[in-house]
Amino acid sequence: MALFISLEGCEGCGKSTQAKRLTAGLQRHGYRVTRTYEPGGTPLGEQLRRYLKKSRDAAISAEAELLLFAAARSQLTRNVILPALKQGHVVICDRYADSTVAYQGYGRGLPLDTIATVNHLATGGLQPDLVLLLDMDPSRALQRKKQPRDRFEHEVVEFHERVRYGYLELARSDPSRWTVIDASGSFARTTQYIWQTVSPLLDRYSLLQQSPE
Ligand code: TYD
Numbered sequence: 778m779a780l781f782i783s784l785e786g787c788e789g790c791g792k793s794t795q796a797k798r799l800t801a802g803l804q805r806h807g808y809r810v811t812r813t814y815e816p817g818g819t820p821l822g823e824q825l826r827r828y829l830k831k832s833r834d835a836a837i838s839a840e841a842e843l844l845l846f847a848a849a850r851s852q853l854t855r856n857v858i859l860p861a862l863k864q865g866h867v868v869i870c871d872r873y874a875d876s877t878v879a880y881q882g883y884g885r886g887l888p889l890d891t892i893a894t895v896n897h898l899a900t901g902g903l904q905p906d907l908v909l910l911l912d913m914d915p916s917r918a919l920q921r922k923k924q925p926r927d928r929f930e931h932e933v934v935e936f937h938e939r940v941r942y943g944y945l946e947l948a949r950s951d952p953s954r955w956t957v958i959d960a961s962g963s964f965a966r967t968t969q970y971i972w973q974t975v976s977p978l979l980d981r982y983s984l985l986q987q988s989p990e
Contacts, residue, residue, distance in 0.1 A: 779862040780982045781903070782975065783873040785944060786911035787937050788930050789918030790960045791967060795911065796871045798968045799975065803867055808979070811861035814871035816849035819856050825849040830927040839885040843892065846877050847899040854900050874900050875908060875947055880929070883943025884936050907978060909971055910948050911960035915941050918960075 782799070784792045793814070800812040817826040825845050829837075837845075850873070861868050874896040882892045915937035925931045948955035958970045 779865050780867045780907070780978065781858065781862060781870070781905045782867065782907045782909065783870045783875065783905040784909045784911060785872060785875050785879070786913075786960060787915045787918050787940055787944075789915075789921040790911040790913050791921075791964055792871050792911055794964055795909075795960075795967055795971055796869050798964075799971055800869050802968075802972055803869075803975075803979075806979070809864070809866045810869060811857065811866045812869045812871075813853060813857050815853060815873060815876065816846055817853075819849070819852040821852045822849040830929070832928065839881060839887050842885070843877065843881045843887055843895060846881065847895045850874060850877075850896075850899040854903055858903065859901075870905070873905055873908075875944070878947060879940045879943040883946070884932075884940045905954065906982075907975070908948075908955045909974065910944050910955060910957045911967065912941070912945070912957050913959070913961040 784796050784799075786792050796812055796814070800810045803810045815822070816829055817823050825848060829842065829845055829849075853870075858868050858870065877896055878889065878892055881887050882889045916934050919925075919930065919934070919937065922930060945957070948957050956974045958967060958974070960967050
């Protein structure tokens, strides 16, 4: 059985840096790792990513946005994540279905039950074994970005506060799968917290380890 870990959090919380560091740490310990991200990771996903992040089309409806993220997720799940898990890899995914609950559900206000149905269709019911929520004050996190680059970074701070609230609700409702990591300190400190959370899990999963060179 393989291990599927997602990283969640608002923009500027350092997810992508931490996903890379966690991947490197696992590889140093001999694990085979597939690192990917949403939206993206497949040819269709990359096209949708460009559109969803960069489009100046302010008229994209919340419903269309939901379905585009779900389309990207469906491709990524079937073409990348499931095959990697079958091969015994640890899969590290920078955002997964919970981003949709936080952003399109709590952020945009779409009904949570509709989102659950769409997410289920997109993932085929696959859920991460562990969700690492990198939590910090969104206005401080946004200050880490030099200037807003995409549609979501241009959203008002209240939007990002709703997203954070949504994430914390999700974490509270499923503490066995979620770990909230304080991401307000240095990147090195966050890396340490993440490793402290992930390393005890590794023994519990019978992962195929790389044979030493
Ligand atoms: P990305 O650059 O990956 O985010 P980050 O700033 O965290 O590095 O951009 C993805 C954006 O898309 C991000 O603002 C969150 C948003 N998003 C959703 O609104 N819903 C989703 O389901 C996903 C996966 C992302």
